[in-house]
Amino acid sequence: MTNNADPNFSRIIEVFINRIQGLKMSFPIVINAFENSEKEIQQKFINFASQQSITQTDTTITIPLESATNFKQLWQENMSLSLASNIIKRNFIISLVSEFDIHLANLVKAICLTKPEILNSSERHLSFKELIQFKTLDEARNDIIDREIDGLLRDSHAEHFKWLEKKLGIDTLRKFSSWSNFIEITERRNLFVHCDGCISTQYLTICQENNVDINDYKLGAWLQVDETYFNNAYKCIFEVGVKLVHVIWRKLKPEERESADTALNNLAVDILTSNDYLLANLILDFAMQEPSIFKKMADGTKLLVILNKAQTLKWEGKNQDAIDNLLKDTNWNILSDEFKLANAVLIDNFDDAYQIMKKIGNNSKMISKIHYREWPIFREFRKSQQFLQGYEEVFSEPFDQPSLLNEEPLMPLSNAENN
Incomplete structure (x- = not known):
């Protein structure tokens, strides 16, 4: 968490982007590795079945007794790897939302350090016994802030934004174009963590309250993650995380x-x-x-x-x-x-x-x-x-024969004076 007494909002954005970009870069690498391993196990299974005279009908599989142990092992490896692939894909969404929560915690910390009067109405209190354990008032202040953040993060993501709107006097934080998608992603994360991805009444209710298009989703159905869903989720989390800081940065x-x-x-x-x-x-x-x-x-x-x-x-x-x-x-x-x-x-x-x-x-x-x-x-x-x-x-040199040893890294076009 950011502990700088003079919060750097630019740095908060930079850290957030670097962390979720790492997830984006890792997703295809990890998934491709799993898919290759699944293909290898499946091929081993096919080869084993053809070599051991294993036969299959619509309802039964006939296995020679001496092949049963090896067959069971290969079958178990195939099933376990297939399940693990789905779990890993889900975990990328869980990690993506977790990174947003870390980002939010850093942002709230910066808000409280920049505008400490926000804590005036906080219900977080220190007893005298707790207070005398701190060496400085800054330590006590940081503890109050950490308690406020901990309490806030226990609420839903919709409540996080309501808290920010109320504390900062901003009424546009939930009017981002991707707000509905953001809520669906965070609620799907909750399903993965608590319900193994099975659609619950709470998921449907919260999505409906936030205008999420869930016409095709039914209670008790199972949600998964594919590459398209993850990439869209990444863009949404990126967008919301960046916009949130930029609106608040200019406000404070x-x-x-x-x-x-x-x-x-x-x-x-x-x-x-x-x-x-x-x-x-x-x-x-x-x-x-x-x-x-x-x-x-x-x-x-x-x-x-x-x-x-x-x-x-x-x-x-x-x-x-x-x-x-x-x-x-x-x-x-x-x-x-x-x-x-x-x-x-x-x-x-x-x-x-x-x-x-x-x-x-x-x-x-x-x-x-x-x-x-x-x-x-x-x-x-x-x-x-x-x-x-x-x-x-x-x-004084051809474009295809550059001499760039002394060049600075590429920087964006600067804001020069207009002539």
């Missing part, structure tokens, strides 16, 4: 709004670099549609968000008209050359992009050699003759 620390806006845009760029356009869209739409964020952004950051949204549409294969409509309300001609270049490549005006690229040269504080090589916005431009020629003219 308005003086850090510019840093928060930059962090949100940079996160979208990171996601774009990994080609996860659905998740990038979720984050960028949040940045553009959340009333407390986009309207209050600095102009430069707002332009970067627009550019990143436009390139997300482009890489998704959306109609060029949609991209043009997004860009047309901005007069790119009065902005810096770096912004002009970004707009030119998005609308596939590679001739102009080439000229702007040469004008910018190799001393830009916004766009360096590594940006030209790796920045997603230049993806199609990099395939053009105009780019290859411009790159060699600017950096």
Whole structure:
């Protein structure tokens, strides 16, 4: 749990993302390993059956007496591995929700440290005997906070959000587009932990109260997890976890709004670099549609968000008209050359992009050699003759023969002054 007396909301998001990304990366590796092992056991079983004159009808299996022990062992291995595969898939959802709960605990800790008056109405109390055991008031305060968090986490996830809304005076925390999906995921996790995945009345009731589409779900049916469900759950938990912090961050620390806006845009760029356009869209739409964020952004950051949204549409294969409509309300001609270049490549005006690229040269504080090589916005431009020629003219080396030993790692396009 975060114990910094000056909570770092950016760090809270970073830790959360790193942890759930580890789960996302592990899921296909683990599942593929199980599937390969299942195939091996099944093949061993088939080979054994053919070698030992084992016969099967619709109702019975005939096994030579001397083969019974080995048959039973292989049968048990096959059944156990199949069951384990389902259990492991479920455990990934359990772990995903657990990571969200850890994230929530870190966030609540930061909230209480930033706004300690929240604890004024807390029902958590220390006796005199307990109080004198602490060496400092900070230790006593942290104990009260930990008790508040422990009590909060024992409630449902819907109650967690109600607590945050009440304590912070925010009425939008349950209005995320993925709220219903989030509730279904957390309630499915509860079924896996407590009911072996069997649909209960409580699951149906809570899902109905939160507008979850459960028309196909029946009481007593069994829920499982496949790759599609896990990937959707990951995106939902990612989205809700990030949005939650960004709304609260700006509420509690308005003086850090510019840093928060930059962090949100940079996160979208990171996601774009990994080609996860659905998740990038979720984050960028949040940045553009959340009333407390986009309207209050600095102009430069707002332009970067627009550019990143436009390139997300482009890489998704959306109609060029949609991209043009997004860009047309901005007069790119009065902005810096770096912004002009970004707009030119998005609308596939590679001739102009080439000229702007040469004008910018190799001393830009916004766009360096590594940006030209790796920045997603230049993806199609990099395939053009105009780019290859411009790159060699600017950096005095061919694009396919880079000398990047002294280059810094790729950083998102910065918010430079608009010229």
